[in-house]
Amino acid sequence: MKASILIIEDNEQNIYLATFLLEKNGYRVTQARNGREGIALARLSKPDMILLDIQLPVMDGYAVARELRQNGELGNVPIVAVTSYAMSGDRERALAAGCTGYIEKPINPETFTAEIERYLLISKTNRSEEVCHD
Amino acid sequence: MTSQKNSVATLVIIALVTATTLLLGAFGISYYAYDRNRQLAILHHELAVNADRLATGLAAPVWNYDDTQVDTIIESSLMDKNIYGVVVNAAGNIHVRRRDAQWRIAVGDREFPAAGLIVAEREITLANKPIGTVKVFASRKFTEERLRKTLILIIATILIADLTIVFSLYLLIRHIMLKPLKVIERYAVTFSAGGGEGVTIEGSGFYGELDRLRAAIEKMVGLLDARYAEIQASAKELRGTHEKLAAIVQSSPLSILTIDPSGRILSWNKGAEIMFGWTEQEAVGRICPTVPESGLEDFRQMVARGLRGESFAGYVRHCQKKDKSLVEVSIACAPLISGAGATVGIVAVLEDITGRKQAEEAMKRTDRVLRIFVEHSPAALAMFDRDMKYIVASRRFLRDYDLGDQNIIGRSHYEVFPEIPYRWREIHRRCLAGAVEKSEEDPFPRADGSMDWVRWEIHPWYETEGEIGGVILFSEVLTERKQAEEELRRHRDHLEELVGERTALLTAKTDELKEKQAALLNLVEDLNWKSEELAIARERAEAADRIKSAFLATMSHELRTPLNSIIGFTGILLQSLVGPLNEEQHKQLKMVQDSAHHLLALINDVLDISKIEAGHVEIFAERFDMPTLLRKIMEKFTPLTEKKGVALTARIAPEVGAIVSDRRRVEQIIINLLGNAVKFTGQGEVRLECAIRGGEEDGRMVICVTDTGGGMKREELEAIFKPFQQIDNGITRQYEGTGLGLSICKRLVEMLGGTIGVESEWGKGSIFTFALPLQKE
Numbered sequence: 084m085k086a087s088i089l090i091i092e093d094n095e096q097n098i099y100l101a102t103f104l105l106e107k108n109g110y111r112v113t114q115a116r117n118g119r120e121g122i123a124l125a126r127l128s129k130p131d132m133i134l135l136d137i138q139l140p141v142m143d144g145y146a147v148a149r150e151l152r153q154n155g156e157l158g159n160v161p162i163v164a165v166t167s168y169a170m171s172g173d174r175e176r177a178l179a180a181g182c183t184g185y186i187e188k189p190i191n192p193e194t195f196t197a198e199i200e201r202y203l204l205i206s207k208t209n210r211s212e213e214v215c216h217d
Numbered sequence: 218m219t220s221q222k223n224s225v226a227t228l229v230i231i232a233l234v235t236a237t238t239l240l241l242g243a244f245g246i247s248y249y250a251y252d253r254n255r256q257l258a259i260l261h262h263e264l265a266v267n268a269d270r271l272a273t274g275l276a277a278p279v280w281n282y283d284d285t286q287v288d289t290i291i292e293s294s295l296m297d298k299n300i301y302g303v304v305v306n307a308a309g310n311i312h313v314r315r316r317d318a319q320w321r322i323a324v325g326d327r328e329f330p331a332a333g334l335i336v337a338e339r340e341i342t343l344a345n346k347p348i349g350t351v352k353v354f355a356s357r358k359f360t361e362e363r364l365r366k367t368l369i370l371i372i373a374t375i376l377i378a379d380l381t382i383v384f385s386l387y388l389l390i391r392h393i394m395l396k397p398l399k400v401i402e403r404y405a406v407t408f409s410a411g412g413g414e415g416v417t418i419e420g421s422g423f424y425g426e427l428d429r430l431r432a433a434i435e436k437m438v439g440l441l442d443a444r445y446a447e448i449q450a451s452a453k454e455l456r457g458t459h460e461k462l463a464a465i466v467q468s469s470p471l472s473i474l475t476i477d478p479s480g481r482i483l484s485w486n487k488g489a490e491i492m493f494g495w496t497e498q499e500a501v502g503r504i505c506p507t508v509p510e511s512g513l514e515d516f517r518q519m520v521a522r523g524l525r526g527e528s529f530a531g532y533v534r535h536c537q538k539k540d541k542s543l544v545e546v547s548i549a550c551a552p553l554i555s556g557a558g559a560t561v562g563i564v565a566v567l568e569d570i571t572g573r574k575q576a577e578e579a580m581k582r583t584d585r586v587l588r589i590f591v592e593h594s595p596a597a598l599a600m601f602d603r604d605m606k607y608i609v610a611s612r613r614f615l616r617d618y619d620l621g622d623q624n625i626i627g628r629s630h631y632e633v634f635p636e637i638p639y640r641w642r643e644i645h646r647r648c649l650a651g652a653v654e655k656s657e658e659d660p661f662p663r664a665d666g667s668m669d670w671v672r673w674e675i676h677p678w679y680e681t682e683g684e685i686g687g688v689i690l691f692s693e694v695l696t697e698r699k700q701a702e703e704e705l706r707r708h709r710d711h712l713e714e715l716v717g718e719r720t721a722l723l724t725a726k727t728d729e730l731k732e733k734q735a736a737l738l739n740l741v742e743d744l745n746w747k748s749e750e751l752a753i754a755r756e757r758a759e760a761a762d763r764i765k766s767a768f769l770a771t772m773s774h775e776l777r778t779p780l781n782s783i784i785g786f787t788g789i790l791l792q793s794l795v796g797p798l799n800e801e802q803h804k805q806l807k808m809v810q811d812s813a814h815h816l817l818a819l820i821n822d823v824l825d826i827s828k829i830e831a832g833h834v835e836i837f838a839e840r841f842d843m844p845t846l847l848r849k850i851m852e853k854f855t856p857l858t859e860k861k862g863v864a865l866t867a868r869i870a871p872e873v874g875a876i877v878s879d880r881r882r883v884e885q886i887i888i889n890l891l892g893n894a895v896k897f898t899g900q901g902e903v904r905l906e907c908a909i910r911g912g913e914e915d916g917r918m919v920i921c922v923t924d925t926g927g928g929m930k931r932e933e934l935e936a937i938f939k940p941f942q943q944i945d946n947g948i949t950r951q952y953e954g955t956g957l958g959l960s961i962c963k964r965l966v967e968m969l970g971g972t973i974g975v976e977s978e979w980g981k982g983s984i985f986t987f988a989l990p991l992q993k994e
Binding site for chain 2: 094096097100103104107138167188189190191192193
């Protein structure tokens with residue numbers, strides 16, 4: 084069975100776009116419209132991956148990432164920032180907040196799912212290594 | 218052999234006589250045989266008639282026993298002298314009559330042998346009763362005699378005929394053949410004895426073939442005469458040529474010797490006499506005296522090669538003179554061929570090259586002196602060949618143009634200075650065609666963005682054949698002088714002003730001083746106020762700048778969000794994830810996608826430029842290898858240029874290596890410039906060049922992008938680095954772009970401590986050049 088992915092995104096069209104692409108490729112998708120809701124859903128559904136917009140109402144993406152990382156159970160879930168903040172330093176800030184990866188908007192529909200696949204693979208190998216260490 | 222010496226006449230006569238003799242002989246023999254048969258037949262017939270007549274005549278006497286009558290009849294029959302004898306047997310009574318030795322009639326008593334005689338025997342009958350026999354004998358004696366006479370007659374006739382033929386033929390042949398032949402023979406003898414030129418064959422009596430023979434011989438002799446004259450003429454000419462050749466050999470300043478297979482001198486010309494000191498009498502017959510002791514083996518081999526039929530030249534050897542001193546010669550050898558085609562020795566031609574060597578040395582020295590003279594000349598001088606490659610340059614030239622210790626000899630002027638403007642290249646072309654051009658003050662925009670002022674003069678230089686060999690460039694960099702002059706002028710103006718002021722000040726003196734003090738106080742107050750105002754203004758301006766940057770950053774983000782949807786959904790639709798599209802839908806969606814990508818590029822560039830202006834761009838200096846980066850960029854562009862059919866070449870000078878700068882920014886600049894060049898070049902080539910200028914401390918890496926695209930007009934060049942300036946509105950539609958690329962490049966280059974410039978000629982192409990310090994501070 085394919086991985087489940089949580090999308091935290093406030094723009095209706097963007098969430099639809101990402102959901103469409105992912106479901107088309109067989110992923111199970113859950114959606115959250117703001118950061119708070121996203122954290123709650125993450126705790127509840129324990130997704131295999133979280134796609135996180137940075138500019139969000141209520142609390143921004145950086146804060147969401149930091150909070151998610153503090154939660155023990157979700158500490159190892161790959162969080163990929165999907166953002167239109169393209170200024171230099173934005174990427175670094177996202178990674179510093181706890182994101183695993185960074186996809187710049189506008190997304191390229193031709194490569195988007197391949198990139199998601201790659202991040203899932205990286206986190207899976209990382210996790211198995213950690214299990215071995217334990 | 219002897220038969221050939223026999224006269225033709227004798228042979229003809231013998232043949233004819235033989236033929237006649239045989240013919241008449243055959244005829245005579247057959248006639249003789251015929252006559253003999255006839256005579257013998259007559260003899261037999263007469264005998265038979267006699268015998269019959271006797272038998273008849275004797276019948277009565279025998280019957281009557283009339284012996285006397287019998288004898289009388291018998292004797293009467295012997296009247297015929299051919300009858301040898303008659304024997305009659307008349308009933309036992311035998312009557313015999315025969316001839317004695319004298320052929321008289323004698324009475325015989327008995328029968329006699331019939332040897333050699335012809336016999337006819339008859340019975341004597343009376344009333345058909347035999348009464349006796351008669352035998353008549355005939356002798357061939359007289360017939361034989363007659364036949365003998367006939368034979369003699371025949372032989373005599375043959376002899377007479379033969380004699381007649383011999384005589385008459387002799388006369389005939391002598392007259393019509395031998396005499397003309399004799400004439401011809403005499404003529405031939407005379408001719409071969411050497412007289413008889415132009416003589417014809419005299420005498421009449423030439424008939425038929427002989428007459429033709431005479432004509433043929435006369436013609437042949439005529440031809441021989443002509444041929445002989447010809448041969449004599451060419452022999453004379455040959456003698457002349459030979460004499461001329463001998464004179465040339467004798468008078469030649471070269472030594473020309475012929476040497477036999479054993480190495481002995483066969484001939485020795487005047488040149489050899491002068492070159493080596495031995496006279497011809499002294500040299501001929503000796504083993505070649507010029508060969509020193511040590512060179513004998515070499516000499517032998519040389520002779521052997523010549524004898525094998527080889528020709529060779531350019532042997533340089535030392536030869537000794539009569540006075541034992543040595544002379545350096547260049548030797549050429551060839552086999553000496555006799556008239557019969559046999560190799561009978563060698564011909565050697567020796568040239569004294571001591572003088573030539575000295576001349577070469579002198580020339581080299583002149584060349585060296587000239588080079589030193591140019592190199593150390595206190596002016597900036599450079600000499601170029603027809604391809605504008607350096608032949609020699611003065612040290613001053615190298616110093617003035619910051620070429621350091623680079624070896625520029627043999628390299629192209631345009632390779633050393635890629636920034637040389639088109640205008641100058643045009644001038645070089647004119648000078649190479651023979652023009653002399655100069656300028657007292659000419660700006661030279663350098664690759665590093667600075668501007669030099671130069672005074673220059675270009676002359677063509679000529680090869681000895683009168684062809685232009687290249688150009689000589691005299692130049693003087695005036696930049697410093699110009700700056701000094703400028704400064705001097707400013708100083709002078711300032712000084713004059715000062716003097717004026719002083720004078721005014723002196724005249725006004727103390728009363729004005731007070732006024733001035735008051736004014737000064739006011740001024741200071743005013744100034745304080747003004748600077749305060751200035752600070753506020755600056756603060757406001759900075760605030761406005763910050764607001765602008767923040768606005769741009771936000772705008773960029775806000776614009777990206779809807780673009781995400783546009784690009785995303787367009788992509789999904791184009792991938793046919795939702796369902797198949799028809800052709801028109803696909804085409805239109807593609808247009809939407811292209812526009813969206815263009816808009817995105819625009820937003821990125823606006824963001825870039827606003828970040829730069831806001832000072833938000835950080836520079837990450839690192840050490841990286843420039844050739845590697847350039848090759849990577851070239852690879853990226855190759856598919857595009859191949860598709861367009863534009864040649865893409867890189868020329869990276871060998872000294873280019875690592876640089877300390879921001880790799881990503883440098884890449885961005887080069888990609889931008891190359892992208893522009895490829896975009897605006899429809900055909901021709903795009904060239905990327907990289908070289909190092911200056912020394913270790915202040916070294917700069919210069920990168921040039923040259924294209925053969927449309928080029929730009931002078932007024933466009935000035936605005937090219939300003940934002941949103943894509944040249945000529947007419948072209949904008951043809952070449953899409955944001956119009957921000959070059960202004961971003963300029964700002965990035967400046968941030969990296971470098972300079973950027975452009976040279977372009979309308980319709981011919983452009984050269985973008987930027988220079989970066991090798992070490993980023």
